[in-house]
Amino acid sequence: MNPKLHSVLTINGERRDVLAPASATLLDALRSVLGLTGTKRGCNHGVCGACTVLLDGKLARACLTLAADVGERAVVTIEGIGGNGGLSPVQRALVEHGAIQCGFCTPGVVIALSELFARDPRPDRGAIRGALSGNLCRCSGYAKIVEAAERLAGEAR
Ligand code: FES
Ligand code: FES
Known part of the structure; x- marks a missing residue:
């Protein structure tokens, strides 16, 4: 049994509802729940950096971060890096x-x-x-x- 938890995450400046298993990582939430597939799943255990996001401006491995632990911290993914659809x-x-x-x-x-x-x-x-x-x-x-x-x-x- 893996009960689902409801979290409200701030992703690229928007509040997003996430309903995911309690064990879901931020990477799971981004890719499988929110459809933000720009953040990549490489090793899935903290080695390769493909899943790197910003949490309150600091680097974080999304595959090592539980979605339920993100709390009020602002998440920035690759989709939030360019401005107005352009490149940074x-x-x-x-x-x-x-x-x-x-x-x-x-x-x-x-x-x-x-x-x-x-x-x-x-x-x-x-x-x-x-x-x-x-x-x-x-x-x-x-x-x-x-x-x-x-x-x-x-x-x-
Ligand atoms: S997927 Fe490799 S560090 Fe997260
Ligand atoms: S892994 Fe292919 S460009 Fe870096």
Whole structure:
């Protein structure tokens, strides 16, 4: 028996009702209940970073966070990163620099870099690599991702 719980979550600025099993993770709620499938399920146990979201502006693994524990914290997913349907500066930099291959890691990478640029608009290479240390990319070898972030940092100088 896995009783369902009702939670009201703030997702990308909107209050959303979630009725899900008590054991549901935030990742389950986003993808299976709310249809927000931009947040990816990779390892489902906290290793790959594909499920990264922001909780009150801080990085969080949605696969390790119980939906019922989110409470009043504001959730930002990849769907909430661009403004007015457009690309955010981080997204634009990745696209323009050819830093996306299969794209599976990209939502988590965008969230991680967005968190970095929010607290440090001009990060150096070490800070960029550090910010990406929790996000596995099987395709790119990271070079293009790091270069895209460096270019964005350069635009702010
Ligand atoms: S799916 Fe959450 S860290 Fe891999
Ligand atoms: S672009 Fe394929 S996993 Fe990163």
